[in-house]
Amino acid sequence: MIRRAFLVFLILTIGYALFVEFVKVDRDTSQHQASGNRIKAEQFVFGTDDPDATVIVGSSLSFRIILDSLPAGTSNLGFGGLSIYDGLELIRRSGKHPARVLIETNMLFKEPDHSFLDAVFAPGLYALRREIPILQEENQPTGVLVGWLKEQLRTVPDASATGTDSMAMSQTLFDTNMASFAVVPPDSVQDRYLDLLATEVAALEAQHIEVIFMEVPVSPEITASPLAMRSRAMIEARFPDHRFLRTDPNITWRTADGLHLEPHNAQRFSSWLAKALR
Amino acid sequence: MPFKSAVVATLAAGLPMLFNSVPFFLLLVPTLLLYYVPFMQRFQLHVIIAASFIFYAYNMPWLLLLLIVSLGINTLASHAVVFGRADRRKMYATVGVTLNLVVLILFKYSPLIGRSFFEGSGIGEFLIAIPLPVGISFFTFQGISLVVDAYRGKDVPDYASIVVKGMWEHTLRISTFIAFFAQLVAGPVVKAHEFLPQVRTKYFKDIAWNSAFASLVVGYFLKMVVADNLKDQTFWITFPYFKDMHSITLLVLLFGYSMQIFADFAGYSLIAIGLARLFGYILMDNFDFPYIAATFSEFWRRWHISLSSFLREYLYIPLGGNRMGGFHTYKNLMITMVLGGLWHGAAWSYAVWGFFHGLVLALERLTKDLGWSMKGKVPRFLHMLFIFTSVTFAWLLFKLPEFDHVIVYVRMLLQNTDIPNIQPIIIFFTALFSVPVVAYHLLYLWTREPRPIVARIKPIVYGGMLFLILVNSGGGASFIYFQF
Numbered sequence: 001m002i003r004r005a006f007l008v009f010l011i012l013t014i015g016y017a018l019f020v021e022f023v024k025v026d027r028d029t030s031q032h033q034a035s036g037n038r039i040k041a042e043q044f045v046f047g048t049d050d051p052d053a054t055v056i057v058g059s060s061l062s063f064r065i066i067l068d069s070l071p072a073g074t075s076n077l078g079f080g081g082l083s084i085y086d087g088l089e090l091i092r093r094s095g096k097h098p099a100r101v102l103i104e105t106n107m108l109f110k111e112p113d114h115s116f117l118d119a120v121f122a123p124g125l126y127a128l129r130r131e132i133p134i135l136q137e138e139n140q141p142t143g144v145l146v147g148w149l150k151e152q153l154r155t156v157p158d159a160s161a162t163g164t165d166s167m168a169m170s171q172t173l174f175d176t177n178m179a180s181f182a183v184v185p186p187d188s189v190q191d192r193y194l195d196l197l198a199t200e201v202a203a204l205e206a207q208h209i210e211v212i213f214m215e216v217p218v219s220p221e222i223t224a225s226p227l228a229m230r231s232r233a234m235i236e237a238r239f240p241d242h243r244f245l246r247t248d249p250n251i252t253w254r255t256a257d258g259l260h261l262e263p264h265n266a267q268r269f270s271s272w273l274a275k276a277l278r
Numbered sequence: 279m280p281f282k283s284a285v286v287a288t289l290a291a292g293l294p295m296l297f298n299s300v301p302f303f304l305l306l307v308p309t310l311l312l313y314y315v316p317f318m319q320r321f322q323l324h325v326i327i328a329a330s331f332i333f334y335a336y337n338m339p340w341l342l343l344l345l346i347v348s349l350g351i352n353t354l355a356s357h358a359v360v361f362g363r364a365d366r367r368k369m370y371a372t373v374g375v376t377l378n379l380v381v382l383i384l385f386k387y388s389p390l391i392g393r394s395f396f397e398g399s400g401i402g403e404f405l406i407a408i409p410l411p412v413g414i415s416f417f418t419f420q421g422i423s424l425v426v427d428a429y430r431g432k433d434v435p436d437y438a439s440i441v442v443k444g445m446w447e448h449t450l451r452i453s454t455f456i457a458f459f460a461q462l463v464a465g466p467v468v469k470a471h472e473f474l475p476q477v478r479t480k481y482f483k484d485i486a487w488n489s490a491f492a493s494l495v496v497g498y499f500l501k502m503v504v505a506d507n508l509k510d511q512t513f514w515i516t517f518p519y520f521k522d523m524h525s526i527t528l529l530v531l532l533f534g535y536s537m538q539i540f541a542d543f544a545g546y547s548l549i550a551i552g553l554a555r556l557f558g559y560i561l562m563d564n565f566d567f568p569y570i571a572a573t574f575s576e577f578w579r580r581w582h583i584s585l586s587s588f589l590r591e592y593l594y595i596p597l598g599g600n601r602m603g604g605f606h607t608y609k610n611l612m613i614t615m616v617l618g619g620l621w622h623g624a625a626w627s628y629a630v631w632g633f634f635h636g637l638v639l640a641l642e643r644l645t646k647d648l649g650w651s652m653k654g655k656v657p658r659f660l661h662m663l664f665i666f667t668s669v670t671f672a673w674l675l676f677k678l679p680e681f682d683h684v685i686v687y688v689r690m691l692l693q694n695t696d697i698p699n700i701q702p703i704i705i706f707f708t709a710l711f712s713v714p715v716v717a718y719h720l721l722y723l724w725t726r727e728p729r730p731i732v733a734r735i736k737p738i739v740y741g742g743m744l745f746l747i748l749v750n751s752g753g754g755a756s757f758i759y760f761q762f
Binding site for chain 2: 001002004005006007008009011012013016031032033034035038119122123124125134135139140141142146149170172173176
């Protein structure tokens, strides 16, 4: 029984490898937020090292930036549920040297998730995934199936978004977000995160990578919240010589929950960002 | 960082190796080779113990101290019970059981006691800061089983093999029994009289390859393909995210969580059973298709069997079981299930979960005592559906340890019938990854009659599962039952 099972396994594996190599079409194959994060991370680390590339590093706020509007070769390392420090560490551990890195400044005080990067760079598995495409997250059969289904149905929303994406404005989540932005962490905590950011920025700049800070627009209430104001002030004080991209404060942006831009507004912001980067 | 905080942080962060991690395979393969090499046959127990210590201490060497203390307590207590002074046997057994309970209460329930009774005080802060070492609920229960079996003497099957005279040999045997990495951190809860009689020299030629292979493949498939993929969907059963979801989505998510918790724990148990088989040991089956149960008592004969049988043997029966009948039986059921609930976690929601199961078991018993059996009047399928639905709703207390959030979830389930967010992708994936668990149970029902086709398609099914383990595993996650 064992021998026959391994034979079936081999046939399926070789067949699927051929399918992925010769038949599979590039589609969005993300199955949920974590899968979307993983696909982006793997595409970045296994992709070519483009010295003219721009890389966006951020949280779920940057996740929604639409790359079609931005210059070719731009990568979005905005990860839902994760922090800017995960994206920065991903660049460092991948050994890539892009031309510039845009760092989102809205969520400075969020802990990095080491388990995410440990999974991407798992010893042994990392090398296997790099060489064998069927082991990569974007080629999971269920993701490929749903990617095909999404394309057939067209109306189905993006599964990798943070859950609120397809919803009407959620008052519950807005209240939760407002509550979290009303609290400013103690100075010692702020300093710890800023020190970490300064270390990462210095490491990038030592490799002649340009660093630009960027604030993703959110609802007016959160823009004016104590935590948002404090984050802005701290970045400006700590990195006075860096470019800081911020939209006109008089423009109102529609969000799903106070924080995450609705699809149409995400498109608007992406276009604005493309112009600002020119 | 002060010393105490450093220790607490270290302990809280650490987990043993995961069965589905590369380091585990790097440990397993040489251990297995060393174990069966002819010139190492005399040292088989040493090999298992060394590998188990590395497994447990991998991310956190501090944990090993606690395990060694537990091994010391149980080795000495069980030896003293059998070979100590006859008039002190009861005292040694009592001390052994009490020390196990003290270790369990100190490390597992201190935060609950601190939060419930000493909130805001210095004692409260100290109690809350005590970390939960992984696997403590399992290895302390095995320790209790050892001491009690040693004390029960001749009533216990294979009594002579439970405690041997030579202290060094006894230490090795007990360390293997309690620390064996296959079952150390999440069971099955192995009883002394089931495991220790199996301790003898093992030979490579005796490995039951087919059953080990079947257990490992199904176990890894349930864990890595089913549970780990469902986990990313059932994440949405998190307050307050679920509040804006449609009733259908909430219902599907709850169903998915029921499938996930089964796949996670049954998967882990099957891996443990398969690994133990590779080393020549037979661990008891821990799950017997629990979602086909038609009564609550049947459910508990099929779910986490090693724990249910432990609670029956070492708690329910010593409390009096059903010997005195009527009220006493119901009371004993309630006590057993509430304590069984608390065993799962140091939060009152687990006690409520246990209370629910105790109550329904007592009610079931009452209806039986009164002769109100519905058997034969209602089709078995409807009984099964009712039990499955009840059990599934009770799992909410596992997923949402805040009782208020459970109430909100149920309220949203009833209220959100006309909001627009049905979330088809979440429903699709939850249903898709639940299919294997449903099929697993249906296949069991279907194959209760001999079906020759089953033997023919088995290799295809196992080959398919191996393929999906390779290409469709979910994001790595620790096992749900590690927290218990």
